[in-house]
Amino acid sequence: MIQIQVWADFECPYSYFQTIVLEKLQARYQERLEIVWRAFELTPVEGNILPTQSYIDNLEASKSEPIVVQENLELLTPKTLSYTWLAQESVYFANSQGLSLKLARALFDAFFLRGLDISNEEVVMQIASQIGIDAQRLKNALENGELTKHVMADEQEFKTYGFQGLPAMLIGEKNFSPRSFMPITGYKTVEELLKILPR
Template identity: 35%
Template sequence: MTSPKLFIDVWSDFVCPFCYLQTPVLDQLRNAYGDAVEIRWHAFELRPEPTPLPNANSDALIDTWEKSVYPLATERGMTLRLPTVNPRSRKAFETAIFARESNRYDLVHRAIFKAYFEDGIDIGDTDALLDIAATCGIDPELLEESLAEGEFTDLVIEDEDFAKSIGVTGVPFAVLSREAAPGEEPPPPIALRGAAPVQHFEAAVERLFPDGFPG
């Protein structure tokens, strides 16, 4: 297996449609670079307690979907539906982190996004999360115990605290970086805000690897 040469850290929220719409772009990079790229997802709650939850039927939300979400979904070959519920996402993040223990993070991560934006499932509901995880091969009883105890709450908060320390105010937010070449300083990381197209990522890779990506 190739050692990672390019690191992409992505802060996102399961309730953000633009974060879900970023997944096919990251898939393209993973397909292009294989094991030479490591994509690391991080939590960023847009609606943590006690932030008021938005109205799922608000004109502003519907307008955003009509003007921005649906066109981008069409462009990226995805089918999203405006959810009828606006849940908090902390338990969903804890569920994904739990899945990492059994190497099923990517599977559960994708399944939670799909459940919310394609199937309209309330991913703030613990029973719903248990069902989603079970379809991915996760033991629902062990997960339920973990969620009840808040086993991974601190890791979610750590992700968010670090994001705030580097100035992340919205998601998706990606940081591309690389290890230093022998005897050299590493180039500064490159941040990409919003649902950036694959061309922006490729341009960042070219800046990080001016002599060509070795993957």
């Protein structure tokens, strides 16, 4: 089985596009491909901040990617950027149920297409429930602190691998040494990933 570990952030448009690409690969490979969500925050601050000009410029540049037209994505410019830790912990929780990609896509859609505040617990719980996650179990997992440890470990591992940007991926054969996995930085299309994936 091929495994792709992906580090991404919910305020990064290229991370959004990568999630859509991974969904397409998952549909093609079915049970031969496992996607594992890893967490990394671009804006690790509490409260809301205004998007910087460089963020807005990056978002505008991302709109020229072919996938935006193919998927008919009408990306909104967020009024504020906020803490995505809750979203990251929730998607990590969804890994154990094989729903991480589905929840990640729903959270990206909520943020970029509907302008919702995904740092709001009520919003995240509602989205999680809609895709089949038990909101009470998720709430309990969030409250006991276990998910926080995992997300912190993910962020540390991102630095250990020396990734320079998001999205970032490790691609290899499941159950082999992590050292055998190929590190990939930056958004990759379906075609680009098909050339990289082990045969």
